[in-house]
Amino acid sequence: MASFVRITLDDRVYLAEEGAQLVAAAKECGVYIPTLCNYPGIPPKGACRICTVLVNGIPHTACTTKVVEDMNVVTTTPELEAFRTSIVEILLAEGNHFCPICERSGNCELQALAYRYRVPVSSFPYLFPTRDVEAWHPKLIKDHNRCIQCKRCIRGIHNAKGQAIFAFGKRGDKVVINIDRETSRDISDELAQQAMDICPVGAILRKGKGFDTPIGRRTYDHAPIGSEVAP
Amino acid sequence: MTASAHPTIQSVIARYAGDATRLMDILIDIQEALGCLTHETTAAIAKELKVPQVTVEQTVSFYHFFAREPRGAFVVYLNNSVVAQFHGGEEVATAFEAAAGCRFGEVSADGVVGLFHTACIGMSDQEPAALINGQVFPSLTPDKARALVAGMRAGRTLEDLKGRDYGDGQNAHPLVRALVHNHIRRRGLTVFADYHPGEALAKVTGLSSGEVIAEIKLASVRGRGGAGFPTGMKWEFARRAAGETKYIFCNADEGEPGTFKDRVILTERPQMVFEGMAMAAYAVGAQQGILYVRNEYHYLRDYLEDVLAEMRAQHLLGEAICGVAGFTFDISIQYGAGAYVCGEESALIESAEGKRGEPRDRPPFPVEKGYLQKPTVVNNVETLCSAVQVMLKGPHWYNRLGTEQSKGTKVLCVSGDCERPGIYEVEWGFSVNDILALAGATAVQAVQVGGPSGACIGPEEFERVLAYEDLATGGSFIVIGPQRDLLKDVVLNFTRFFRAESCGSCVPCRALTGMAQVVLERIIDGKGTAEDVERLPSWQAIMRYNRCGLGQTALNPITSTINNFRSLYDGRLARGNPRFVPSFDLAAAVQDYEAAVGAGKD
Numbered sequence: 001m002a003s004f005v006r007i008t009l010d011d012r013v014y015l016a017e018e019g020a021q022l023v024a025a026a027k028e029c030g031v032y033i034p035t036l037c038n039y040p041g042i043p044p045k046g047a048c049r050i051c052t053v054l055v056n057g058i059p060h061t062a063c064t065t066k067v068v069e070d071m072n073v074v075t076t077t078p079e080l081e082a083f084r085t086s087i088v089e090i091l092l093a094e095g096n097h098f099c100p101i102c103e104r105s106g107n108c109e110l111q112a113l114a115y116r117y118r119v120p121v122s123s124f125p126y127l128f129p130t131r132d133v134e135a136w137h138p139k140l141i142k143d144h145n146r147c148i149q150c151k152r153c154i155r156g157i158h159n160a161k162g163q164a165i166f167a168f169g170k171r172g173d174k175v176v177i178n179i180d181r182e183t184s185r186d187i188s189d190e191l192a193q194q195a196m197d198i199c200p201v202g203a204i205l206r207k208g209k210g211f212d213t214p215i216g217r218r219t220y221d222h223a224p225i226g227s228e229v230a231p
Numbered sequence: 232m233t234a235s236a237h238p239t240i241q242s243v244i245a246r247y248a249g250d251a252t253r254l255m256d257i258l259i260d261i262q263e264a265l266g267c268l269t270h271e272t273t274a275a276i277a278k279e280l281k282v283p284q285v286t287v288e289q290t291v292s293f294y295h296f297f298a299r300e301p302r303g304a305f306v307v308y309l310n311n312s313v314v315a316q317f318h319g320g321e322e323v324a325t326a327f328e329a330a331a332g333c334r335f336g337e338v339s340a341d342g343v344v345g346l347f348h349t350a351c352i353g354m355s356d357q358e359p360a361a362l363i364n365g366q367v368f369p370s371l372t373p374d375k376a377r378a379l380v381a382g383m384r385a386g387r388t389l390e391d392l393k394g395r396d397y398g399d400g401q402n403a404h405p406l407v408r409a410l411v412h413n414h415i416r417r418r419g420l421t422v423f424a425d426y427h428p429g430e431a432l433a434k435v436t437g438l439s440s441g442e443v444i445a446e447i448k449l450a451s452v453r454g455r456g457g458a459g460f461p462t463g464m465k466w467e468f469a470r471r472a473a474g475e476t477k478y479i480f481c482n483a484d485e486g487e488p489g490t491f492k493d494r495v496i497l498t499e500r501p502q503m504v505f506e507g508m509a510m511a512a513y514a515v516g517a518q519q520g521i522l523y524v525r526n527e528y529h530y531l532r533d534y535l536e537d538v539l540a541e542m543r544a545q546h547l548l549g550e551a552i553c554g555v556a557g558f559t560f561d562i563s564i565q566y567g568a569g570a571y572v573c574g575e576e577s578a579l580i581e582s583a584e585g586k587r588g589e590p591r592d593r594p595p596f597p598v599e600k601g602y603l604q605k606p607t608v609v610n611n612v613e614t615l616c617s618a619v620q621v622m623l624k625g626p627h628w629y630n631r632l633g634t635e636q637s638k639g640t641k642v643l644c645v646s647g648d649c650e651r652p653g654i655y656e657v658e659w660g661f662s663v664n665d666i667l668a669l670a671g672a673t674a675v676q677a678v679q680v681g682g683p684s685g686a687c688i689g690p691e692e693f694e695r696v697l698a699y700e701d702l703a704t705g706g707s708f709i710v711i712g713p714q715r716d717l718l719k720d721v722v723l724n725f726t727r728f729f730r731a732e733s734c735g736s737c738v739p740c741r742a743l744t745g746m747a748q749v750v751l752e753r754i755i756d757g758k759g760t761a762e763d764v765e766r767l768p769s770w771q772a773i774m775r776y777n778r779c780g781l782g783q784t785a786l787n788p789i790t791s792t793i794n795n796f797r798s799l800y801d802g803r804l805a806r807g808n809p810r811f812v813p814s815f816d817l818a819a820a821v822q823d824y825e826a827a828v829g830a831g832k833d
Contacts, residue, residue, distance in 0.1 A: 046592045047736050052776050059776055064592040079772070086773045087738055094742040125746050149735065167285035168587065168735075169292045171570070173745045175735035180285040 005069035010076065018069065022062040023051055026075065032229040033075050034084055034116070036091075036109055036200055037150035038063035045151050050087045050113070052080060085117040086124075093122040094173075096131065096145035097201075103210050104202030106218030110148060111201075112225035129173075137179055139192040139207055147203035149175050156198045157191065159183050165195075177203075237275060239264045244279045251280045252603065254290055254585030258297060259526075259566055267298035293587040293734075295349065295569030296526050303338040303345025305383045307331075308362040309371075312351035312488045313679075313724045314646045314709060315358040319372070323359045324348075326373035330380035343383050350571065350728055351488035352527040355646035355709070356414045356653045364389050365529050367411050401498045406534040413495050414653025417669065420632060421640040422616045423656050428502040429547050431622040435510050436553045440470060443514040447618055450626035451638045455613035456482060456574070457681060457705030458780065459637075462614055468598035469515045472606035477517035479508045479560075480602065480609040482579055483524040486571035487682035488728060489707030492642040493612040494528055495654050500616060501538045502547075505562055507615025509552060510622060511608055512560040520562040521602070523579050526569050535564055571732035575779045576609035577601075578734065589734045590779035613642055613706075633659035637698035641706070645670045647679075648712030663693040663702070672710045677717060677796070682707035683725035684784035687717075687791045717792060717799055719755050725788035726751055732781065739773045740782030746770075747786055754803055764800045768793050 004015045009031045016025040021044065026033050036048040046061035053062045054074040062075070074080075091097075091110055099105045131144035153166040154177065163183040169176045187195075189206075196206050215221065243260045247253035257276065262268050268276075268291050277284040291297045298306075309315075309324055324346075328334055331344040338345040354360035357369035366389055368379065382392045390408075397403040398412040415423060435443055448463030469477060481504060485493040496504060508520045522535070539562055543549040552558045570588045573579045577591035580602050601607020610618075617639050621629045632639050637659035643666060646652045650671030657666070663678055679687050680697070681704035688695065688702075695701050711721060730744040750767060753759045768790045777783050793800055 044592075045736070046778060048738050049776050049778075050738075061592065061778075083773060083776060090738055090742045090746075090773075093746070094738075124742075125749050127742075127745060127749070148738075149741070164283045164286055167283070167289040169285075169288055170735075171293050171587070172731060172733040172735045173741050175741065178285045178288060180283045183283045183285075 008072045016067045018067055020067045022065040022067060025067045027229050030230055031075055032226040033062045035063055039152045039156055039198060042156040047151055050084050088113050088117050088119050089122040089124050091148050093124040093126045102202040103205055106221055109200035112220040116224045141205040141207055143203050144176055146201045147177055148201055152198045153195055153204060157195045236265055240275050251282055252585045267301050289587055297568055304343050305363055306345045308347050308349040310352045310360050311348040313721050314355040318358045320359040322373050323371045323376050326376040330377045344380055353491040353494045355489050355491055357412055366393055367409055369410055404534055406537050409530055416651055416653040417655040419640045419656025421620045422496055422500055422642055426503055431506055431619045432509055432547055432553050434622050435513055436555045440514045446626050450621040450629040452617050454611055456611040459699045465608055466514045469606045469608045472599050474606055476605045477515055478602045478605055478607040479511045479517045479520040480607055481508050481522045482609050483522055483612050484567055484574040484579055486574050487705055487707050489646050489682050489709040491644045492706045496612050497531055501535055503616045503619050504612050505542055507619045508562055509560050515608055518559055521565050522562055523565045523583055525567050529566055572734045572781050589736050634698045636700040643708050644706045645708045647710035649710045659698045660696050662696050674713050675710055676713045677711040679709040680704050683788050689795050722788045722792050723751055729785035737777040737782050740777045740785055743770050744785050747789055757803055758805050
């Protein structure tokens, strides 16, 4: 059975499961650490950096950090909050994010974090990159304008044979997510839905179906992101 | 892809036993045979390896030297780094374009010449230089460029184009035959001291593994790649790590612009590097070593393989090394394919496993879980040479060299605006002025120490010393003369470099390098505001949370020059231009509207 150890989160001592992911353990303790590229049940990547916390004074991404005995974690400081705000602002300026016309509006984690961190507009230079919308796949649309390169689809979505469907292409600010023509050929509607759901933004959409949640019933319509963990 | 390509793909993959972790080798060999890796080729590779095509594509598209379409019978990769531009790189590029009849990034209509830019190729002491079908053509001029293209069109072979004017030392070795020069200006006491292969190993095999590590620790050998991690500690961690299978990597992926020491060390002292790896293997308990070399030094491959074969014959590698039963260790060579970030040790390991060169999250560190998840030591080329000399001459000898916190010597790569660019092996503790005097640099505006990820300093700091505790450097030392436009010729070039070399994983590194370039270009164009100059350094606070050293230092060229050369930025701001509106005043712009709707009055 799992062993429980004492850890300190923001000066309060908690019992947490040894070896558990710090983000998940903090959630159990009612402490919200914001995440974007993290998704429960898939290997963490530490790509967006928004979950950066101080572990014994040293910055670590909480999604890739495991609980060890007596760890002292600071999840929030003015510097960390400023950094997290910057990450949201940078992502908004890096891609082409137009919430009013986006299917994921109201269910979008990036948008929800922008509300949480009170970012009406990015203070970083908008790059307005030229990016494609891919619609060749029978069940999926890939809108690269909205992609934040979090890799959740790459890490979390595999076909019935366990093969990868999504993968990175290129590098740096030219990075794109590619869909494999062979391994994605016969995906079920359920898997297509999972691919859409695992995307934190509106970069992966299902074809032939959309805008089916009325405004007022979307995930973040009434309470800000993180309030399910810490009100 | 032609039908005849299939047998090639199959035979290459069979050579590596269908092992997908050998994808880098597979791709390099197939490209060598077919000229490029098209979409059809990657589909065939994926089928043979039984992996999704996107998995092959994600590796192929990561590396600069993998071509997706034919790049011409003669592929010219002309260096466009800072030092190449200092010495007429632009004129050489123009001459190539005029002669070839195509622009950079294109292939000539007759398919004979392809022109492509590339970042620093490790020839900063003999720029402008180009790689043509893998061979180095240093010290180019517009005339030479024209003659080369004419020769290509006349059907001459690569060997013929190269001629026989080989460089000094082992550059003229029958298996190298390179036009490259070593330019060793100062032989120091470690790497370029007298050396006889096998003596250090003979000594090492008379000690226990623990005793070897103790000697290295006592000598305070630190990593020579720039970060300076204590080598003895690294070996000890790997030795203590659980598991039978362990690996020793030598990192020869030097990509920091202005660095070329590994090229010269691998040319003149390969035995010393391999002996150092064998010593590390003895200390750690490793059986296999991998020398990871940047693709730019592919011309050394046959020579290095020959050195390895010779060392096996001398029982310095292979089974029962130095007659010690059970001491088995061998080395293979892994080439990269053009990615600066692979110089970061965990990215290097990822690359050696056939993947994209994305740095890993730590912990676990490579000494616990490295190559194929086994304990792995990654040491710099020069670090291993230092370890060899420590074992030969003793830690006390080594400790007498250098400064308080930086023991031993450092191989510096001096380039730029000086009379004698080249290799200088000095003890740690030499000042910048000392090096400038040795290299014959009289008029100096600035020195870039440690490459783009290091610091750009002005004359008031030239008394500072080269040491981990003051100016740390992996070797790069670029002299910038007063005639250079520091912002345009140096800072912008470096910023573009980092943007192109970011792996793209961490948000700040991927996005801010490009954003910084946008703002910097605005300033250089005379359209910048004081606010722009203020905010660029503030981005450093965001960059420090990136996963690896590349991301953490990618804005150093900008922040370091804003700190040390602020007037160069202030002098270019747009305030003198009456037609320029420094920043958009939102309140003023919506004043009428707010008055009309009565906003703010409720």
